[in-house]
Structure formats: C-alpha cells, structure tokens
Amino acid sequence: MSQAIIQAIEQGQLKTNLPQLSVGDTVDIHVRIIEGAKERIQVFNGVIIKRQRSGICETITVRRIVANEGVERTFPLHSPRIAKIEVKHRGHTRRAKLYYLRERVGKKRRLRDRRRGLGHVLKDDPADTAKSEVVEAKSTATAKDKTDESQNEKPES
Amino acid sequence: MLATLLGRKIGMTRVYDETGRNIPVTVIQASPNHVSQVKTSDRDGYNAIQLAFEQVKPRRSTIPMIGHDARAGLTPRRWHREVRLGAEEVSEYELGQELAVDIFEQVKFVDVIATSKGKGYAGGVKRWGFKGQPASHGVERKHRSAGSVGGRSSNAGTGRPKKGGKKAGQMGSVRHTVRSLELVRHDQEENLLIVKGPVPGPNQGFVIIREAIRLSKRKARVLAEAS
Numbered sequence: 357m358s359q360a361i362i363q364a365i366e367q368g369q370l371k372t373n374l375p376q377l378s379v380g381d382t383v384d385i386h387v388r389i390i391e392g393a394k395e396r397i398q399v400f401n402g403v404i405i406k407r408q409r410s411g412i413c414e415t416i417t418v419r420r421i422v423a424n425e426g427v428e429r430t431f432p433l434h435s436p437r438i439a440k441i442e443v444k445h446r447g448h449t450r451r452a453k454l455y456y457l458r459e460r461v462g463k464k465r466r467l468r469d470r471r472r473g474l475g476h477v478l479k480d481d482p483a484d485t486a487k488s489e490v491v492e493a494k495s496t497a498t499a500k501d502k503t504d505e506s507q508n509e510k511p512e513s
Numbered sequence: 514m515l516a517t518l519l520g521r522k523i524g525m526t527r528v529y530d531e532t533g534r535n536i537p538v539t540v541i542q543a544s545p546n547h548v549s550q551v552k553t554s555d556r557d558g559y560n561a562i563q564l565a566f567e568q569v570k571p572r573r574s575t576i577p578m579i580g581h582d583a584r585a586g587l588t589p590r591r592w593h594r595e596v597r598l599g600a601e602e603v604s605e606y607e608l609g610q611e612l613a614v615d616i617f618e619q620v621k622f623v624d625v626i627a628t629s630k631g632k633g634y635a636g637g638v639k640r641w642g643f644k645g646q647p648a649s650h651g652v653e654r655k656h657r658s659a660g661s662v663g664g665r666s667s668n669a670g671t672g673r674p675k676k677g678g679k680k681a682g683q684m685g686s687v688r689h690t691v692r693s694l695e696l697v698r699h700d701q702e703e704n705l706l707i708v709k710g711p712v713p714g715p716n717q718g719f720v721i722i723r724e725a726i727r728l729s730k731r732k733a734r735v736l737a738e739a740s
Contacts, residue, residue, distance in 0.1 A: 358523040358716060361703065362540060366526055390532070412527050413535070437533035 366412045371434050377416065379404050379454060380447035380467050385418060385431055386440040397439055400429055403447065403467065405454040419457060421465075426458060446470040516616040517596045517723040518543040519566035520706065522627065524716045528697060528707065538697050539712045541625070541722055544704045548610040549585040549593055553603055560603045564612065565590035585609045592719055614704050621736050622693045622725035623706070627714040631686030641679040689713040693725040693732055 377383065385400045402420030405428070417430045431438055447467030457465055520543030528538050543566075550563035565587060571579055574589035582589050586609040598606075617623070637643040637659035645657040659681065662674045669675065695709040706722060714720065728736065 358521075358542075361542065361705065362524050362526050364703075365528065365540065365705075365707070369529055388533070432535060434529070435533050435535060436529055436531075 369412055369434055374433060375441055375443050377404060377407065377433075377441065377443065378446070378449075379407055379452060380449035380470065381443050382445040382447065383416075383418065384440075384442040384444055385429075385438060386442075387431070388437045388439050400431075401444070402427075402429075403454070403457065403465075405457055406452070419454075515596075515724040515726065516620055517564070517721065518546050518612060518614070518616070518706075519564050519592055519594055520544075520720050520722055521567070522712055522714055522716055522718045522720050523705075525711065530697070536697055536709055537711075538707045538709055539625075541706045541708065541712070541720055542704055543614055543706055543722065545611045545613045547585065547587050547590070548606050548608060548612070549582055549587060549590065551603060551606055551608060552595070554600060559597065560600050561595045561597045562603065562606045563593055563595045565593050567591040594721060596723075614699050614701050614706060617696060617699050617706060617722075617724070620696055620724050621739060622728055622732055623696050623708060623722050624690055624692050624725050625694060625708065625712045625720055625722050626688065626690045627712060627718055627720040629685045629687055629689045629713040630715055632684040634682065635684035636681045637679060640681065640684045643679075693728050695732075 381404050382402065383404060387398050387400060389396055389398050400418060400420070402418040404416050405419045406417045408415050408417075412434055414433045415430050416433060417428055419426060419428045421427070433441075446469065448470040449467060520541045523540040523542050525537065525539050528536055530536060546564045546566050548562050549565035552559060552561040552563070554560050565582060565585070567590060569589050569591040571589050573591070574582075578593075579589050581593075632639065636657055638645050638657045643659055646652045646655050646660065648656060659679070662668075662678055662680075665672065691710070691712060694712075696706065697709050698707040699705065700707070708722075712720060725732075
C-alpha cells in the first residue's frame with residue numbers, strides 16, 4: 357500500500373512526452389536557465405554516453421567537444437528545467453556506457469548510424485524517416501500480418 | 514497549540530519544486546487523528562490532550578484501552594500520545610474531535626520524533642565513528658578496538674575510568690527527534706505530509722510530527738520573509 361502512495365507521488369512528476377532515447381544518440385537538450393527574473397533556453401548538443409534509469413531520478417550524461425576540450429553534463433530527464441530533448445542522430449553502439457569515447461580523438465569519435473531494431477521508434481520520428489524507410493515499411497508490414505492473425509484467431513476463441 | 518499529529522512513515526522519494534530543485538523527501542501519512550482524552554489541571558494536574566491514531570482490530574487492543582477509546586466515541590485505536598497544552602488551549606478541544614493534515618497549512622518547518630532503527634550491540638567504530646587501530650605496523654587482533662579509555666591523570670586521579678565514556682553498546686532503537694525539517698508539501702486528500710530529508714525509523718514506522726519549536730537563524734529568516 358505504501359509503495360502505491362510513493363508511486364502516485366512520482367507518477368505526477370514523470371514526463372510522458374520524452375522521445376525514445378538510447379545510448380549513442382546525438383541529442384539537443386534545451387535547458388531552462390533562470391537569470392534573476394528572466395528565463396532563457398540554452399541548448400546543449402552532444403552524444404549520450406550513459407543513461408542511469410532510476411524512475412524519477414533518471415539521468416543521461418551527454419558528451420560534447422567545446423574548444424577541443426571534452427565536456428560532459430548530466431541531466432535529470434524528468435526535471436522541469438529540461439524544456440525539450442531532440443534526437444538529432446541515432447548511433448550504433450555495442451556498449452551500455454560509452455566511456456571509451458573519452459579516449460577517442462578526431463574522426464574516431466563518430467558512431468555509425470543505427471539501423472537495427474528501430475522499427476517501433478521510427479514512425480513518429482522525423483529525424484530518421486529518410487534514412488531507413490525500408491525498415492519502416494517492413495515493420496508496418498509485420499504489424500499488419502499480426503493484426504490479420506489476431507482477427508483470424510478471434511472466432512476460434 | 515503547536516500543530517501536532519501522529520503518523521506513519523511511508524518511505525522516501527524525490528520531488529521537483531517549482532524552480533526545478535530536486536529535493537529528497539520522506540512521505541508521512543497522517544490519516545485523521547482524534548482527541549481521545551482531554552486532561553485539565555483541575556482533574557489531572559496538568560493540561561494536555563491525548564491524540565489517537567489508526568484503527569486497530571479490537572482483539573489487537575486491550576479491554577481497558579477499548580473502553581478508553583469508546584468513552585471518546587472512537588473505535589479501538591493503535592497509538593495514543595499526549596500533547597501538553599496551555600490552560601486556555603485545552604478548552605478548545607473536545608473528546609472525539611478530528612484533527613487532520615490541514616492544521617499544518619501555515620507551517621513551513623516541522624520536527625519529527627520517532628524510534629530509530631535498532632543496530633544491536635555495536636562497537637565503537639560503528640557507534641561513535643572511532644577510527645579503530647592501524648591495519649599493520651604490529652597491530653594484532655585489535656583493528657576495531659576503541660583504544661585507550663584514559664590514564665590516571667585524565668580520569669581525575671580516581672584510578673578508574675570516568676563514567677559515561679563512548680564505548681560499545683546498544684545502538685539505535687532510541688527515540689530521536691529530527692528538528693526543523695522543511696515541510697515541502699502537504700496533501701489533504703491523501704493525508705500526506707512530505708518533509709525534506711530523512712526521518713528516523715523504518716518504513717511503516719510510527720512517527721510524531723509537530724511544528725518546529727526552534728529554528729536555526731537561516732530557517733527563521735526564510736520564515737520571516739515568507740510571512
């Protein structure tokens with residue numbers, strides 16, 4: 357019962373409109389900055405090198421290069437200070453944490469395009485539609501097949 | 514009267530306030546308390562009210578306590594605690610009166626009183642933060658011992674150690690008061706009080722929550738600015 361109370365408190369604060377994010381993605385993070393009475397938005401662009409899932413405290417760490425110096429910032433995803441997150445590019449990774457990017461210099465920092473396993477994301481993600489129309493077409497096709505099957509099954513059950 | 518309620522510690526989580534600050538909080542549930550007894554100086558020698566909290570099955574209570582609660586028009590209650598009051602204040606309360614979270618509406622800081630988690634019989638390192646002895650340089654089998662308890666002179670020449678020194682012993686399971694915690698939110702529908710920071714005792718534990726009786730300078734200033 358008590359867990360339900362805690363969950364209800366957290367549920368009210370979780371953002372539901374976050375895009376599908378994964379490690380290796382290049383993102384624009386729009387951060388609200390309050391200076392006195394004024395509020396402005398600053399954009400931090402970089403690669404997600406880690407994601408720590410923890411419900412309301414979930415964070416992502418984003419790495420970028422500023423004036424030849426690596427800069428990493430950690431953002432709490434559900435904070436009201438994060439105005440918006442835009443996915444610019446999806447990178448292919450074989451690690452959950454991309455600490456190895458810290459040692460990489462120059463072109464080696466780049467990540468390959470991610471193509472696999474994105475069928476469920478791509479439908480409402482304009483950033484990637486151009487790249488992998490084939491994947492999308494496939495996924496919709498499979499989805500259709502499934503619905504057909506389920507309709508067929510209904511009368512039996 | 515200082516706003517006081519009995520409640521249960523539900524657990525900890527985090528909330529964001531309107532400026533985006535991420536605050537660690539403890540959630541306390543204080544479903545309505547009732548006045549189960551009014552004590553006056555004429556009859557009892559001092560002025561107080563007794564609060565009762567949370568219904569309990571009659572077989573979990575005792576015959577005398579069931580009768581005591583029944584006199585206030587209440588079903589059996591699990592916990593009863595007294596709150597001392599001034600002579601005039603007592604007359605404001607009557608038997609069976611309900612007190613809910615809304616009495617904390619104007620309150621910014623609270624004290625929370627509860628029994629801390631028991632740690633058992635603990636040594637000096639855990640209980641008092643002693644450093645213990647070095648890992649090597651000839652130390653044998655005494656790495657977590659407390660060390661010296663003083664010599665002849667430091668023990669006031671009595672020839673025996675002073676009383677009340679920091680030693681190994683029972684740790685925790687003691688009534689503790691955490692003072693002037695910020696009251697972050699209160700939810701009247703769910704009877705919740707959300708305070709900043711940790712509170713003694715386990716989840717589901719019994720706590721007493723009251724308006725802070727004394728504030729640090731900084732917190733007093735915050736309060737003055739708000740009002």
